[in-house]
Amino acid sequence: MGFIFHQTVPRAPSIVRWRAPSPSWFKLNTNGSSFGNPGLAGAAGIIRDSAGHVHFAYQFALGIGTSMLVELTAVWQGIELALTHGLALLVVEVDGTTVISLLQSRASEKWEVQHLIMCIVRLQQLLVADVQHIFREVNSAANHLAKEAASLQLTRVLHHDDITGFLCGILCLDRQGVPHLRRGVFSRRFSGWLWRNEHNMWGR
Secondary structure, eight states: OOOOEEEOOOOOOEEEOOOOOOTTOEEEEEEEEEETTTEEEEEEEEEEOTTSOEEEEEEEEEEEEOHHHHHHHHHHHHHHHHHHTTOOEEEEEESOHHHHHHHHHTOOSSHHHHHHHHHHHHHHTTSEEEEEEOOGGGOHHHHHHHHHHHHHTOOEEEOGGGOOHHHHHHHHHHHTTOOEEEOOEEEEEETTEEEEEEOOTTOO
16 A cells, blocks of 8 residues: 554653752743643743752733744743843753754744844843753743743742742752653654654553
């Protein structure tokens, strides 16, 4: 019939951890959330010091937006707030590889995206801000803040004493270096097309 089937064994899960920045540095973890893409959207982030303690966190309600715009907005607002607070040495972590690629290429066909890219690039010239990729499994704090910002349409800045409940628990686990299990990747080829799906060895 001319069909070609090819299946690979799932990769073994790996252990990942959130890691605090070096002394004198701060780490900004960001994320964006869009329910529907486009849909109700929010951007958020959290800045911690070398001991893992929270310097501040932020949430921005963005109305209706796409996932790409809200993720870039989260980075932009986070770096801008860091600059306002006088934090000159900053590691920025995002779990979207597309965001990393856009910031490296500094180019997009969509003017809204291009505008945000250039805003971020201009801010990076005013301080040391290294943008890196982080696995989603260890970006839980920013993910929680972003979903809350989108669903409740919250705009606010949070300091250490404002953080309670579930988020406080996430931050405690991060600070202690508790490991997270990253699932392997399952690849399947059918008639020349390749799908890459997250594969949970225990089922979803």
